[in-house]
Amino acid sequence: MTENYQIDNVDRKILSLLMRNARMPFLEIARMCGVSGAAIHQRVRKLEEAGVIEGSRFVVKPKALGYGVCAYIGLLLTSSNKYLEVIDALNEVPEIVECNFVTGDYSLIIKVFCKDNEHLMHVLVDHMQHISGIASTRTFISLAQPISREFEIPEE
Numbered sequence: 537m538t539e540n541y542q543i544d545n546v547d548r549k550i551l552s553l554l555m556r557n558a559r560m561p562f563l564e565i566a567r568m569c570g571v572s573g574a575a576i577h578q579r580v581r582k583l584e585e586a587g588v589i590e591g592s593r594f595v596v597k598p599k600a601l602g603y604g605v606c607a608y609i610g611l612l613l614t615s616s617n618k619y620l621e622v623i624d625a626l627n628e629v630p631e632i633v634e635c636n637f638v639t640g641d642y643s644l645i646i647k648v649f650c651k652d653n654e655h656l657m658h659v660l661v662d663h664m665q666h667i668s669g670i671a672s673t674r675t676f677i678s679l680a681q682p683i684s685r686e687f688e689i690p691e692e
Contacts, residue, residue: 541586546571548689550579551589555686558592603649605656606678610642611670618669619643625667631659642674653677 543551549569553560562576569576583589598606613622619637626632626646634647650656656675664673 541583541588543583543588543689546575547579547583548691550576551583551689554580554589554592555688598649602651605650605652606681607648607650607656608676608678609646609648609660609664610674610676611644611646611664612641612672613643614669614671616643622667622669625669629659629663631655 546569550565553565553568562580563573566573566576580589598604611622613619622644623635626635626644629648631648631650632646633649636645637643638645648656648659650659656677660673660675664670
């Protein structure tokens with residue numbers, strides 16, 4: 537992976553189009569960028585090799601599957617050397633979709649999706665509180681998500 541990979545305006549346009557629709561045909565992208573289809577293939581391959589992009593995926597809406605509660609949980613560890621052990625245990629909890637090692641009042645912030653508040657309580661009581669290395673938790677239930685977007689490439 538190359539750090540601080542330099543992109544030009546064509547790369548920026550390719551990334552913008554793929555971020556909106558990862559299934560967009562390369563020939564359509566080529567037409568919109570004013571370059572050949574082969575050039576798009578080469579540029580996308582270089583962006584992948586540089587670690588700028590990785591794969592493509594579908595976005596599943598948890599609420600549509602009955603997971604109507606999104607919560608963020610701040611975790612305070614008993615000591616920083618428990619970090620990897622706690623991460624391994626958290627990785628076994630399927631409701632956890634994201635985990636960040638952070639600065640501030642907590643060691644970790646995790647994002648969970650649950651069916652309802654009872655399910656959330658089950659995750660907290662039956663899973664989180666049994667993980668060795670977690671000193672305390674603090675839960676924040678998301679009431680709405682007014683902004684949801686992927687990283688956008690700033691104009692230079």
